Amino acid sequence: MMAWLEDHLAPGATKTTLYHTVRLLFRLYVASLLLAGTYSLFWLAEIAGLIPERLLSTIWIGIAVMGTIFLLLLITLFYTSNKR
Numbered sequence: 001m002m003a004w005l006e007d008h009l010a011p012g013a014t015k016t017t018l019y020h021t022v023r024l025l026f027r028l029y030v031a032s033l034l035l036a037g038t039y040s041l042f043w044l045a046e047i048a049g050l051i052p053e054r055l056l057s058t059i060w061i062g063i064a065v066m067g068t069i070f071l072l073l074l075i076t077l078f079y080t081s082n083k084r
Contacts, residue, residue, distance in 0.1 A: 042059060045051045051059075 042051070042056070046056055
């Protein structure tokens with residue numbers, strides 16, 4: 001598999017770069033699993049009536065705001081790193 005990737009990538013892409021890319025993708029995968037698990041727990045708690053409606057809406061708004069801030073920071077960092 002590595003040989004196939006090395007053939008299709010620019011010569012500047014080393015094995016270390018590929019390993020870092022795979023590590024980043026694995027971290028994103030684990031983060032998405034944790035996020036999906038958290039959403040599932042909140043959904044089950046909502047269905048079971050364990051969390052009051054007011055607190056639940058505050059949690060959802062907080063998650064949405066944190067995701068928006070993260071996305072804005074990610075876009076800003078992406079464009080800043082590409083200007084070099």
